[in-house]
Each structure stands twice: as structure tokens, then as C-alpha cells.
Amino acid sequence: MSDVVIELSGLGKSFGSLEVLRGIDLQVERGEVVCIIGPSGSGKSTLLRCVNLLEEPTAGKVVVDGTELTDPDTDLDGARRHVGMVFQQFNLFSHLHVLDNLTIAQRKVLGRDKKTAEKVARENLDRVGLAEKADAMPAQLSGGQQQRVAIARALSMNPRVMLFDEPTSALDPELVGDVLGVMRQLADEGMTMLVVTHEMQFAREVADRVLFMDGGVIVEQGPPSEVIGNPKEERTRTFLARVLDPTHTHPEAPAE
């Protein structure tokens, strides 16, 4: 029996007259890593933000781990706890130590006591290779370390699924590998992940499935060997030719 964790059906989103998502159907199974690629403005971030209702869909249904988030009777705050999100910007509290950045939501949202929250926080800092940075202030860390703290913070809430929105785009190229390494490790541990990324090598090596989006629809999807290695659709081929061109300097280009 399949174990679907994320289920989007007929998902639509418009901003005024701008239709950004059109009739998206998507099922993500437990433990699956799905990478979303596509040109700027194709709706990738909006799709991700609809999964935890940071954006409210204008049509369709969102179900996460059996709970319909689009049902007005759903306790949205409760349901969102199961969805960890990591953004391009790390959004750490600059006035709090790393450890407090990781304990604050655990204590406020999950009601964990200080000792338990700190234990969970230290375990997750260890998981991202930053156990020794618990007492540092965010400004004392590199961008890559701050992003790993942001991942550890999301993991401290024991999510059932992790959403990543271009988590390496704001990083200096030499720091990208450490963050992708942590994401690879999570994938190996069986975390269900939906990742918007320009890192084609990561998508190629880590994704179970790649979605190519354009114009608010999923144009093509399948294993990376097909969608990246041997795309069927002309639009996918054009996009990949552009981003895989080493002379290409657009932000969609994969970092070296």
C-alpha cells in the first residue's frame, strides 16, 4: 500500500488576475525526495508555500499526512507543525544564541520544557554538524552554517515532511556543498522532502523524482535520469540547455 504524505489535487493559485498555479495534482510518498525545477516565475515557490498554506490556494485541496489543510475546520497551526520549511534566507533571530533559536518554537508551539527542548536542539545541531556552535550568535556563523542551523531548527519540531525553497541560493558558492550534504543525509535517513532548487547535480543525484514546472503547471515529471537526462518535452529541453550551459550566468544556473 502506498503511503502518501503530501497530496495536492486540482491546486490553483491566483494573485488578482495573475494565475500562478493551474490545476496541480501531486502525490508525494513517505521517504520520497521530489525536486522541483523550472524557470523563474513558473510558480515553484508558490507551490511549496501552498503545501503549508503560507499561501492560501484559490482552488483545490492540500492534504498533509491525512489532514486536509484547506479544510476551514482544520487546526492550521497544529497541522503546520508537521511541515518543516527552510527558506532561501535563514530567518534566524539575530539577538538569540543558536540554542535559543532552536528551543523557542519547541517551547512555545510544542510546549516542551526547557531541558527537553535543549536536548532535542543539541541532537539536531549534532545532526547538521554544528554541535559546537550552540552558544554562538547567528552573526558569528557563515551563511552556510546559519542555513544548517535553520535546518536543525526545522528538524527540532519533528516534522513529517521538509520543504526547502532554494536553500542554497543565498550562499557563497564554497558554502553550498555543506548545506547540500546535510540535505543528502536527511534524504538517506528517509525524510520526505520537497525541494525547489537550481542545483541540477543535487536533483540528479538525490531526487527520486524531478518535476519540471513552467507557466504554473507540471510540464514533465519522472526520475532524474529521464527528466534531466533525457527530457521528453521541448520546454524542459530548452530550460535545461540554458541552466546546464557553463557560460550561462543567470541565477538559474547551477552553482559550481
Ligand SMILES: Nc1ncnc2c1ncn2[C@@H]1O[C@H](COP(=O)(O)OP(=O)(O)OP(=O)(O)O)[C@@H](O)[C@H]1O
Ligand atoms: N504575493 C504575491 N503577490 C503577487 N504576485 C506574486 C506573489 N508571489 C508570487 N507572485 C508572482 O507569481 C509568479 C510565480 O512566482 P514564484 O515565486 O512562485 O515563481 P518561482 O518559479 O518560484 O520563481 P523563482 O525561481 O524566480 O523564485 C511570479 O510572477 C510572481 O511575481
